[in-house]
Amino acid sequence: xxxxxxxxxxxxxxxxxxxxxxxxxxxxxxxxxxxxxxxxxxxxxxxxxxxxxxxxxxxxxxxxxxxxxxxxxxxxxxxxxxxxxxxxxxxxxxxxxxxxxxxxxxxxxxxxxxxxxxxxxxxxxxxxxxxxxxxxxxxxxxxxxxxxxxxxxxxxxxxxx
Numbered sequence: 001x002x003x004x005x006x007x008x009x010x011x012x013x014x015x016x017x018x019x020x021x022x023x024x025x026x027x028x029x030x031x032x033x034x035x036x037x038x039x040x041x042x043x044x045x046x047x048x049x050x051x052x053x054x055x056x057x058x059x060x061x062x063x064x065x066x067x068x069x070x071x072x073x074x075x076x077x078x079x080x081x082x083x084x085x086x087x088x089x090x091x092x093x094x095x096x097x098x099x100x101x102x103x104x105x106x107x108x109x110x111x112x113x114x115x116x117x118x119x120x121x122x123x124x125x126x127x128x129x130x131x132x133x134x135x136x137x138x139x140x141x142x143x144x145x146x147x148x149x150x151x152x153x154x155x156x157x158x159x160x161x
Contacts, residue, residue, distance in 0.1 A: 038141065058124075101157075103158060108150070
């Protein structure tokens, strides 16, 4: 089934079998105004080496005046952890123990600038093995106004080969 084109831009450098993306939007009333909370789900498959090297995760909350947080989890390997803002080279486990596991990453990005010409949210996710970047996905989404949030949900299935 072909993917439908959306306004979202995604770039990636990785070996992957399939990618599925979907988006949905919810309005939340906060008294005087309503904000939009949108979700984008990305399902990826990544080939990792059959080694005892560490895999580390980097999440960059991007674009001007944005705030964000992430929840990271790999069942039975990396317990749920919450991180505010961008973070770099967080070890999530060794390649051999991550074979067949799914990395669940939920990153919420809120547009906090008051520039009506720039209502874009952005998050970049990278996986590293040693000095090598094995996965990069940059997600961007335009939101309606300041205070709106885009939540990017990454389900990244890891396979050793």
